[in-house]
Amino acid sequence: MAALHGVIPALTTPFRPDLSLDLPSFARLIEHVIADGVDGILVNGCTGESWSLSDEERRAVYRTAVETARGRAPVVAGCGHMLAAESVRKTKEAAAAGCDAALIQPPWYILPGPEEVMDHFATILDASPLPAVIYNIPRRTNITLTAEMCGRLAEHPNTLAFKESSKDFLLLQDIIRAVEGNAVVFAGYASLLGLGALACGAVGYMDSTTPVMGRLSADFFRAATSGDLATARALQSRMASLTKGFFGIGTFPAGVKAALDLLGRPGGPTRPPIRPLDAAGIARIRAALAGAGLLQRAQAAE
Numbered sequence: 001m002a003a004l005h006g007v008i009p010a011l012t013t014p015f016r017p018d019l020s021l022d023l024p025s026f027a028r029l030i031e032h033v034i035a036d037g038v039d040g041i042l043v044n045g046c047t048g049e050s051w052s053l054s055d056e057e058r059r060a061v062y063r064t065a066v067e068t069a070r071g072r073a074p075v076v077a078g079c080g081h082m083l084a085a086e087s088v089r090k091t092k093e094a095a096a097a098g099c100d101a102a103l104i105q106p107p108w109y110i111l112p113g114p115e116e117v118m119d120h121f122a123t124i125l126d127a128s129p130l131p132a133v134i135y136n137i138p139r140r141t142n143i144t145l146t147a148e149m150c151g152r153l154a155e156h157p158n159t160l161a162f163k164e165s166s167k168d169f170l171l172l173q174d175i176i177r178a179v180e181g182n183a184v185v186f187a188g189y190a191s192l193l194g195l196g197a198l199a200c201g202a203v204g205y206m207d208s209t210t211p212v213m214g215r216l217s218a219d220f221f222r223a224a225t226s227g228d229l230a231t232a233r234a235l236q237s238r239m240a241s242l243t244k245g246f247f248g249i250g251t252f253p254a255g256v257k258a259a260l261d262l263l264g265r266p267g268g269p270t271r272p273p274i275r276p277l278d279a280a281g282i283a284r285i286r287a288a289l290a291g292a293g294l295l296q297r298a299q300a301a302e
Contacts, residue, residue, distance in 0.1 A: 004039075004040055004074060004076070004100075004101065004133070004160065004161055004184065004186070004203070004204070005039055005184070005203040005204050006038070006039025006040065006203070006204040006221060007037070007038045007039050007040075007190075007204060007205065007210055007217055007218050007221045008038065008039060008040035008041065008042050008076060008186065008204060008205070008206045009033050009038055009041060009042065009206070009207065009208070009210035009211050009217070010042040010045045010046070010047040010048070010206055010207060010208045010210075011026075011029060011030070011033070011041055011042065011043050011045075011047065011048055011065075011211060012029070012047055012048055012049070012208075012211070012253055012256055012257050012260065012267065012268075013026060013043075013044075013048040013049050013050075013053070013061060014026050014029060014266040014267065014268040015268045015269055015270075015271060016268065017269065019269060019271055021053075021057045021060060021061075022266070022268060023060060023061075023064045025266035025268060026061065026064055026065075026068075026266065027064055027067075027068040028265075028266050029211065029260070029265060029266045030064075030065060030068040030069060031068065032211065032214075032265050032266075033210065033211050034069065034072055034073055036210070036211075036214045036215045036217070036218055037215060037218035037219075038073060038210065038217075038218060039073065039074075039204065040073045040074040040075070040076060040100075041065060041069060041073050041074075041075055041076070042076040042077075042078070042103060042206050043061055043062065043065045043075060043076070043077060043078065044058055044061050044062065044077055044078035044079075045078040045103060046078075046137070046140060046252070046253075047208040047252075047253050047256065048061070048078065049253065049270065049271055049274075050078050050080075052271040058090070058093070059093050059097065062075075062077050062093060062094050062097035062098075062099055063097045063098075065077075065097075065099070066097050066098035066099060074100035074101065075098070075099045075100050075101075076099070076100065076101045076102070076103050076133055076206075077090075077091075077094035077097075077099040077101070077102055077103065077130075078090075078102075078103045079091045079094055079102040079103060079104055079128075079130075080103065080104050080105040080135070081107075082107040082108060082109060082110055083107070084107075084119075084120050084123035084124050085123075087104055087124050088123070088124055088127045088128060090102070091104075091124070091127075091128040091129060091130050091132075092128075092129055094130060095128075095129040095130050099130065100130070100131075101130055101131050101132065101133050101160055101161070102128055102130040102131070102132050102133065103132075103133045103135050103163065104121070104124055104128075104132055104133070104134060104135060105134075105135040105136075105137055105140070105141055106120065106121075106141045106143040106145065107120050107141070107143075108140060108141040108142065108143070111142060111143075112143070114146075114149060117143060117145075117149070118149060118152065118153070121134065121153055121156075122156070125153075125156045125158040125159060126158070128158055131158055131159070131160035131161075132158055132159055132160060132161075133160055133161045133162065133163055133186070134150070134153055134159060134161070134162050134163070135162075135163045135165070136150070136162065136163065136164050136165060136166055136175070137163075137165045137166070137188070138166050139165075139166075144166060144171075145175075146171075147171065147174035147175045147177070147178040148178065150162055150175045150178050150179055151178035151179055153179075153183075154178070154179035154182035154183040155182055159182070159183050160183060160184070161183055161184045161185065161186060161203075162175060162179060162183060162184075162185045162186065163185075163186045163187075163188060163206050164185055164186070164187055164188060164202075165187075165188030165189065167188075167189060167192075167193070169193060169196060169197075172185070172187060172193070172197060172200070172202070173200050176200055176201040176202060177201075180201070184202075184203040185197075185201070185202045185203065186202060186203065186204050186205055186206045187202045187204075187205040187206075188205065188206060188207055189205075189207060189243075190205035190207040190209070190210070190217065190220075190239070191207070191209055191213075191236065191239035191240045191242065191243040192240055192243065193205075194220065194221070194224065194236060194239075195220075195224050195229075195232055195233065195236045198221075198224045198225060199224075204221065205221075208252075208253060208256055209239070209242070209243050209247075209256070211256070211260060211265065212242070212246075212256060212259045212260060212263065212265075212289075212294070213239060213242065213292075213294070214263075214294065216235060216238065216239065216292075216294070217239065219231075219235060220232060220235040220236060220239060223235060224236075238292055238293075241288075241291065241292065242288055242289070242291075242292040242294070244288075245284070245285070245287070245288025245289075245291065245292070246258075246259055246284070246285040246288050246289075249277060249281045249284055249285060250274075250275065250276075250277045250281050251270075251273075251274045251275065252274075253270065253274075254270045254274055254275065254276060254277050254281075255277065255281070255285060257269070257270060258276075258277045258281070258282055258285050259285050259288075259289060262282070262285060262286055262289055262295065263289065263294060263295065
């Protein structure tokens with residue numbers, strides 16, 4: 001199994017003005033975050049508008065990520081589906097493309113019971129050719145994985161890690177303890193929970209704001225894990241202020257894409273039903289970026 005740790009950004013998927021897949025821009029975005037000092041990349045997740053991609057587009061995203069990363073950063077591929085068999089099919093496509101791990105979440109919409117959720121994961125874990133990162137994201141699935149469930153899932157030899165994005169810090173700590181020795185834990189929402197999560201034993205974080213924050217995110221992680229708490233606290237404060245400045249503007253990930261565009265990084269439009277931001281929303285994001293000093297840094301680099 002590949003080892004995962006550190007800063008792993010969840011990447012957006014760039015589209016052209018006609019909403020077709022823009023793979024050259026996707027490759028440029030990957031180059032940007034690798035230059036920022038990240039420790040891996042996550043593609044085809046919620047941030048990547050995976051729900052809007054065709055099978056062919058998804059396979060192209062997997063291939064482009066692997067070909068662009070060229071071994072410089074492991075690639076975690078979003079492979080979730082409401083049906084376990086379809087999730088297994090995605091893991092096989094990701095493996096064929098050369099991805100390093102598969103991100104899988106509980107089946108949404110169906111609202112299964114806890115043991116049915118465990119059956120879903122067991123089917124995928126038994127058949128997946130890739131090690132799995134199990135994703136707890138109750139806001140999107142309406143299912144919360146308990147620490148007890150995670151402890152049981154961590155015993156499966158194909159479970160590599162957990163991404164914990166419930167925003168429940170007590171649950172995050174409980175999951176870290178429950179899976180210790182069998183799997184590692186990544187926090188979501190690094191700008192809000194990162195320092196505490198790392199202090200409690202998380203090995204890193206997977207989040208959608210890192211491509212916007214650039215080197216700031218990697219600098220924060222290095223400070224937090226090297227004992228430079230004063231620097232880590234200061235950087236966390238900047239990251240939190242920036243996140244609050246553009247999250248909640250429009251439907252996710254429209255705000256992230258708009259921020260990338262303003263920074264000169266590949267963002268592009270969102271696919272329907274997500275609407276692009278209006279002028280007022282873009283102005284608010286511009287102000288947040290300027291307040292964090294990121295807009296000036298981007299302009300100086302041009």
